[in-house]
Amino acid sequence: MNTENNVKTLIVKKPLKLDCGKTINEFPIAYETYGSLNEKKDNAILVFHALTGDQFVTGQNPITKKDGWWSYAVGPDKAIDTKKYFVICANVMGGCMGSFGPSHEDPNTGTAFGTNFPVITINDMVNAQYNLLDHFGIDKLFSIAGGSMGGMQVLQFISNFPDKAKTVIPIACTSSHSAQNIAFNELGRQAITADSNWKDGDYSSKNTIPNKGLAVARMAAHITYLSKKGLQEKFGRKLQEREDLKFGFDADFQIESYLRYQGSVFVDRFDANSYLYITRAMDYFDLAKQFKGNLSDAFRATKAKFFIISFTSDWLYPTQENKDIVIALNSIGANVGFVEIESDKGHDSFLLNVPDFLSALKNFLDKSYTEN
Amino acid sequence: MNTENNVKTLIVKKPLKLDCGKTINEFPIAYETYGSLNEKKDNAILVFHALTGDQFVTGQNPITKKDGWWSYAVGPDKAIDTKKYFVICANVMGGCMGSFGPSHEDPNTGTAFGTNFPVITINDMVNAQYNLLDHFGIDKLFSIAGGSMGGMQVLQFISNFPDKAKTVIPIACTSSHSAQNIAFNELGRQAITADSNWKDGDYSSKNTIPNKGLAVARMAAHITYLSKKGLQEKFGRKLQEREDLKFGFDADFQIESYLRYQGSVFVDRFDANSYLYITRAMDYFDLAKQFKGNLSDAFRATKAKFFIISFTSDWLYPTQENKDIVIALNSIGANVGFVEIESDKGHDSFLLNVPDFLSALKNFLDKSYTEN
Numbered sequence: 183m184n185t186e187n188n189v190k191t192l193i194v195k196k197p198l199k200l201d202c203g204k205t206i207n208e209f210p211i212a213y214e215t216y217g218s219l220n221e222k223k224d225n226a227i228l229v230f231h232a233l234t235g236d237q238f239v240t241g242q243n244p245i246t247k248k249d250g251w252w253s254y255a256v257g258p259d260k261a262i263d264t265k266k267y268f269v270i271c272a273n274v275m276g277g278c279m280g281s282f283g284p285s286h287e288d289p290n291t292g293t294a295f296g297t298n299f300p301v302i303t304i305n306d307m308v309n310a311q312y313n314l315l316d317h318f319g320i321d322k323l324f325s326i327a328g329g330s331m332g333g334m335q336v337l338q339f340i341s342n343f344p345d346k347a348k349t350v351i352p353i354a355c356t357s358s359h360s361a362q363n364i365a366f367n368e369l370g371r372q373a374i375t376a377d378s379n380w381k382d383g384d385y386s387s388k389n390t391i392p393n394k395g396l397a398v399a400r401m402a403a404h405i406t407y408l409s410k411k412g413l414q415e416k417f418g419r420k421l422q423e424r425e426d427l428k429f430g431f432d433a434d435f436q437i438e439s440y441l442r443y444q445g446s447v448f449v450d451r452f453d454a455n456s457y458l459y460i461t462r463a464m465d466y467f468d469l470a471k472q473f474k475g476n477l478s479d480a481f482r483a484t485k486a487k488f489f490i491i492s493f494t495s496d497w498l499y500p501t502q503e504n505k506d507i508v509i510a511l512n513s514i515g516a517n518v519g520f521v522e523i524e525s526d527k528g529h530d531s532f533l534l535n536v537p538d539f540l541s542a543l544k545n546f547l548d549k550s551y552t553e554n
Numbered sequence: 555m556n557t558e559n560n561v562k563t564l565i566v567k568k569p570l571k572l573d574c575g576k577t578i579n580e581f582p583i584a585y586e587t588y589g590s591l592n593e594k595k596d597n598a599i600l601v602f603h604a605l606t607g608d609q610f611v612t613g614q615n616p617i618t619k620k621d622g623w624w625s626y627a628v629g630p631d632k633a634i635d636t637k638k639y640f641v642i643c644a645n646v647m648g649g650c651m652g653s654f655g656p657s658h659e660d661p662n663t664g665t666a667f668g669t670n671f672p673v674i675t676i677n678d679m680v681n682a683q684y685n686l687l688d689h690f691g692i693d694k695l696f697s698i699a700g701g702s703m704g705g706m707q708v709l710q711f712i713s714n715f716p717d718k719a720k721t722v723i724p725i726a727c728t729s730s731h732s733a734q735n736i737a738f739n740e741l742g743r744q745a746i747t748a749d750s751n752w753k754d755g756d757y758s759s760k761n762t763i764p765n766k767g768l769a770v771a772r773m774a775a776h777i778t779y780l781s782k783k784g785l786q787e788k789f790g791r792k793l794q795e796r797e798d799l800k801f802g803f804d805a806d807f808q809i810e811s812y813l814r815y816q817g818s819v820f821v822d823r824f825d826a827n828s829y830l831y832i833t834r835a836m837d838y839f840d841l842a843k844q845f846k847g848n849l850s851d852a853f854r855a856t857k858a859k860f861f862i863i864s865f866t867s868d869w870l871y872p873t874q875e876n877k878d879i880v881i882a883l884n885s886i887g888a889n890v891g892f893v894e895i896e897s898d899k900g901h902d903s904f905l906l907n908v909p910d911f912l913s914a915l916k917n918f919l920d921k922s923y924t925e926n
Contacts, residue, residue: 202801301801361785361809365777368810371803372773372817376766378750394748401744402774405737410869413733419840427838429574429673431743431830435837437733438740445744458803465807466799468791497782497869 188244189237189280190214194313201303201466211310212280213237213272216256217264219318225551226320227262228311228347229271230328230335233403233460234452236279237271240264245279246451254535261544266551267324274335275310276302276460278453282310285386285453296455297383304331304467308339315346322346325547329353329532330499331460334467337480337507341469344484349550351543353491354532356503357477357510358468363498366406367461370399374454383455396454397445404444409495409528413437470510477510488518489546491539493531519546560616561609561652562586566685573675573838583682584652585609585644588628589636591690597923598692599634600683600719601643602700602707605775605832606824608651609643612636617651618823626907633916638923639696646707647682648674648832650825654682657758657825668827669755676703676839680711687718694718697919701725701904702871703832706839709852709879713841716856721922723915725863726904728875729849729882730840735870738778739833742771746826755827768826769817776816781867781900785809842882849882860890861918863911865903891918 192211199205214237219226229239231251236243240250240257256262256269273281276299284299291298315323326347328336333355340350356363374380377395381388405413417437421427424434433439473479481488488511492504501522511518523539525531531539564583571577586609591598601611603623608615612622612629628634628641645653648671656671663670687695698719700708705727712722728735746752749767753760777785789809793799796806805811845851853860860883864876873894883890895911897903903911 297803301803358791360782361789361791361807362777362780362782364791364807364809365773365785365813368805368807368813369770369773369777372814373745373748373770375803376745376770377748398741398745398748398770401737401741405734405741408734410732410734410872413737417733419730419733419736419843431669431673431747431834433740435733435736435740437736441737441740442744462803471791500782 191280192314192317194310196313198306198309200300200306202300204300206282206300209275209282209310210280211272211275211282211313213270213314214239216240216269217267219268219320223318223320224322224324225266226268226270226318226323227325227327228314228323228339229256229262229269230308230311230326230332230339231271231274232328232330232332233464234448235332236277237273238279239269239271251533254533255540255543261540262327262547263544267547270314270318272311272314274307274460276307276456276463278456283453284383284455284459293384294386296386299455299459301462302459303463304334304338305342305472307463308335308342311335312339312343312346322348324551325349325351327351327353330355330529331464334464337469338467340484340486341472341480344486347486349547350484350486350488351491351546352488352504352507354493354496354499354504354529356499357470357507359465360503364465366402367465369402370461371458373398373402374457377454380454383458385454391449392454393449396449396452396457399457400448401441401445404441406498407528407530409497409526411495412526412528415526477507478514481511481516482514484516486517487550488516490518490520491532491542492522493525493527493529493536493539494522495526496529496531498529563652564686564689566682568685570678570681572672572678574672576672578654578672581647581654581682582652583644583647583654583685585642585686586611588612588641589639591640591692595690595692596694596696597638598640598642598690598695599697599699600686600695600711601628601634601641602680602683602698602704602711603643603646604700604702604704605836606820607704608649609645610651611641611643623905626905627912627915633912634699634919635916639919642686642690644683644686646679646832648679648828648835650828655825656755656827656831665756665759668758669830671827671831673834674831675835676706676710677714677844679835680707680714684711684715684718694720696923697721697723699723699725702727702901703836706836709841710839712856712858713844713852716853716858719858721919722856722858722860723863723918724860724876724879726865726868726871726876726901728871729842729879731837732875736837738774739837741774742833743830745770745774746829752826755830757826763821764826765821768821768824768829771829772820773813773817776813778870779900779902781869781898783867784898784900787898849879850886853883853888854886856888858889859922860888862890862892863904863914864894865897865899865901865908865911866894867898868901868903870901
């Protein structure tokens with residue numbers, strides 16, 4: 183898709199050494215902002231998006247024309263109140279909404295990088311985004327927040343830049359991808375690379391698109407975002423516009439139709455190679471490993487105030503994995519709050535209208551801001 | 555694969571009206587037996603296999619040359635003791651190990667049925683297999699047993715033929731597929747039909763095989779067979795024959811390599827269209843719906859003794875869904891025992907060496923046989 187006209191882009195001209203060993207000398211970071219930076223520049227919140235998110239947090243996404251992914255949480259008078267705070271969000275490196283990614287042109291070949299793009303990590307992502315602080319002249323962020331992969335970036339950011347945020351809000355995340363997490367991501371990657379239109383990642387120069395594989399990957403992931411109970415309550419065995427089973431392979435059940443729809447709309451807004459790269463970054467994420475197995479050491483240098491949020495029905499990053507972060511923080515006497523929100527909406531709860539979550543988020547931010 | 559030389563087949567020449575409305579007049583049921591039928595013909599156990607199982611329950615599978623799928627449970631002196639019992643197992647209708655299925659030749663076209671094969675149900679499967687009782691001259695089975703889709707067949711069989719089994723053992727199953735169950739099956743079907751080699755199901759006459767799609771379907775299903783905890787304990791973040799991450803898309807993690815292996819060996823023994831048909835039958839399964847929503851009514855006519863077994867870490871057919879069957883039986887005063895076995899091995903527990911499960915199964919059978 184053509185993203186050029188609607189995307190603010192910072193061209194970073196400072197070399198960045200990636201975890202894979204390669205150095206990139208110049209790269210674009212596409213971003214969006216909401217609200218106004220105050221004079222003291224102490225009201226900025228850097229929001230990190232999840233696997234399939236982008237920089238368009240709230241309001242209408244100018245590319246997809248749909249609501250931003252965190253419209254329930256971010257906006258005037260909302261939990262992250264844009265009348266009060268200056269919200270910044272960047273498209274992650276590896277993404278497909280303007281930041282440096284596999285669909286960009288490789289200067290060596292004149293065609294898209296495809297799988298010649300370097301494998302990037304959560305660490306690379308936050309190091310790239312750190313440049314936005316200099317860009318806006320922000321010495322210290324009021325907060326950093328994000329759910330799912332956004333939460334991983336939050337954890338990595340405060341570990342890398344311990345004095346650059348006053349408050350830290352990792353939501354529905356983990357400090358390292360479990361075997362089951364990796365398995366689901368690998369399933370998605372296999373679905374994409376199995377598509378004969380994938381062409382070893384070189385589909386753009388071959389004028390094909392591996393949409394079928396990408397749709398299957400999305401369907402697989404989507405199931406993991408919803409709870410078994412939530413699915414049962416919403417769909418159960420309800421039939422799709424028919425009186426009875428049709429004894430065929432069309433979508434008899436609403437859940438089938440819903441999944442197919444999720445797959446089909448996703449491919450209009452997402453790039454298959456980006457899906458490969460970003461899931462890889464998630465699978466590689468293991469914050470404790472960066473500190474010889476001691477997760478507490480990742481946070482030892484920061485005085486930031488943490489607020490960790492999990493959801494009862496999230497089986498992708500269950501409460502226990504969020505609690506493990508709390509435990510690591512408690513063991514070094516860090517300033518940490520934790521809440522498990524009751525919700526049937528599974529991992530997706532952080533994106534949805536879950537009032538207890540939104541009020542907890544708002545209260546924490548507004549109270550912390552008053553103490554500013 | 556050529557199954558002809560190693561497969562016992564009953565050609566049923568009695569018309570069978572399928573749930574879809576079609577009637578088939580003659581069809582093959584491939585089966586295998588273990589142990590000997592006694593003179594009174596009262597020691598027979600009909601075992602029903604799961605989605606990807608077959609009639610080769612124990613010993614070496616003559617087609618795949620691997621151990622039969624229930625080798626831990628069935629054999630001399632094992633839980634289902636073939637020195638004592640006569641074990642019969644049939645390949646389900648829709649399968650690919652010799653029973654009537656989509657890879658069989660359609661007499662109207664001279665090529666494989668493909669998607670012209672009728673959509674079949676769990677009810678059709680057990681009605682087809684019922685013919686084996688006549689074939690062996692068995693008036694009443696000592697037991698019927700099966701896990702997963704095998705358990706669904708057990709429930710349907712005793713509902714259809716209430717006086718044809720003395721004991722009934724549904725294991726790790728459900729009386730109706732949940733929205734999440736349907737979602738995972740639909741994911742598998744989408745993966746298969748997304749494969750450009752699937753050719754609308756007509757791949758055999760086009761000399762292609764949708765192996766990539768089938769492998770992805772298998773990987774998706776395989777994740778659901780294992781528990782999150784079991785995966786973490788077995789694989790965690792262990793690397794595959796390497797010192798550190800390679801920053802590429804090869805299998806860095808053992809779990810990736812394991813999943814790819816599961817996909818690749820599966821396609822050697824299974825047919826993609828059979829996968830579509832059998833998953834469809836599972837999704838259509840809703841025993842209560844056959845009795846206007848009252849599951850108890852499915853069992854009102856039987857005096858059989860039930861023993862229902864679930865596993866703590868099975869999230870595909872969790873204990874609660876197994877308990878719902880127990881509740882339906884209790885509410886009509888049926889003879890029912892229930893045990894939830896502690897196991898980290900997830901849904902696959904019923905196929906594995908889980909001593910508490912195997913001894914519970916053995917004790918129930920042997921005690922019930924003594925009371926014979």
